[in-house]
Amino acid sequence: MNEKTLNNENLLAEMLCISDTKWVLGHWYAKIILNGRTVPDFSSMAGMSQDELGHTRAMLNYLEQSQGLPEHQLEFGRGVEQVHNMELLDDAPKSWADFVVSVYLAENALWSMQEAYVEGSNRAVANLCKKFAEEGYFHRIYIEGWLAALEGDELAQATKSVHDRLAHARQWFTESTSDNLLGSGERTMSLAQCRDHFEQAVQKLSETLGIEMPASIESTQEWDFVRRRATGSRMPARLWEYVVPTSEVAEMARRPLAVSVKDNIDLFNEKKVKDETAPFFDQ
Template identity: 40%
Template sequence: MKPSLDGVDAMTRTLLQDELLCLADTKLVLGNWFAECVMNGKSLPDFAAMLGMCTASYGQTRAIYHYLDTLDHSYGHLERGRGPGEIRSMDLLDAPPQNWQDFIVSIWLAEQATWSMASGFLHNRDRTVAGVARKIGEEAYFHLKYAVGWLRLIEASDVESERARESLRQRYPLALRWFGPYTEDDLHTAGLRDDPLVDVKAGFVHEVNDVTSSLGVSTDDLPAASFAPDWRTDARRTGELPAGLFEVIRFKDEELAR
């Protein structure tokens, strides 16, 4: 099915592709987090859940790559041809988890942020974009249930709760920064995003606050997002992917793709 972007100017078309690529690359890195950390699971259900979330994340990434291949990108280049400076994943996931509580907080924030962003495309004029957004939401429901379930268990321990709070202090500003400093939203103006990005961001903050309140944390008390000079609007991140993380996520054997 060809994209339904008739009448969309070149700049807005590029903005949409940038936004989708940020989603896809974040899901790529998140999938690798699950794959790398699966043996740290606390039980067999953890192993099964993490492997399931890994494959779901990869599937979402590839669905978006395939869509972008129908526009101005090459699937092969997106999957196998880019360097660390071209990957547009959320920098929340740049640093590896320091402990189990940090892992849970990080995947929860990443899942909530990506679902919040994807939800803005649920009624996109292009049925493929809307379908991918809907699929992300369906799978995020279970991923978020898993993470929040673990957060409820973490609350029972003072030591683990403090680790979770410290993770929130470090990771939440990075998740918040992903939504950018913008007050204007060209995609919404063009009818390609359902709600203005400031409203999408506010929804994310509300969802986070609902969960963290039981940890004794309000989002109002967490550090705000900051934007360094090397903040990249098209990638929603600062700088390039760390070398160690790129080595983990890069496509390593092209023969396997044939």
């Protein structure tokens, strides 16, 4: 396997970690819209959901083109065991405070990772990440506003949420022994530097809530560096059904695809043939 192929696969895996987390996060926002307390809350959460799902599709579309995959295969053609979403968002929020803390951690973890690509050598990925960052800025402002507005029992719930979820966000930045994306200049920061950047957001959270943050604990679970999750883990079936409905009625309502997903199940191991006539982002 030559280095170019290796980097393509590493880049694909890391971009899927970002886009799949945004995919689930967009569904979190969509589900929580009706918990908004005012009409501007509804609009804001609908807007954030739209942003996250838009980012996901833009990235998946780019990855499909760059990897020579048929369109929409990364959205509809993967099984749950091939999805790279962050474990932090696996469990549904247990309260409003838990929701606010969870999305704060997810948004900041995503931003800390994306930031490392904004000046990278892959200009298509850099431009996508820059656009994500511009829109994600308002997501973070919104969540910080809600954190500052928590009071009473909500603060205790937020503290519990931090203890339950922070470890998953920190673990997301676990480094492998070799970092080819840093070496090739596609990512300009190491994962340790991304993690340091994320820790600044954790410190800010600590100050806003007025609590001590739990210390990092090394996980004893075997880690899958490709999907950035514990090896063999996957999102709960109920969440997956919400993200990609597979009921008979839902499948009937889907827009037809140019190539059936049933023809392309093994996306990652089959030999990929690049369509030279397909439009492609400038590198």
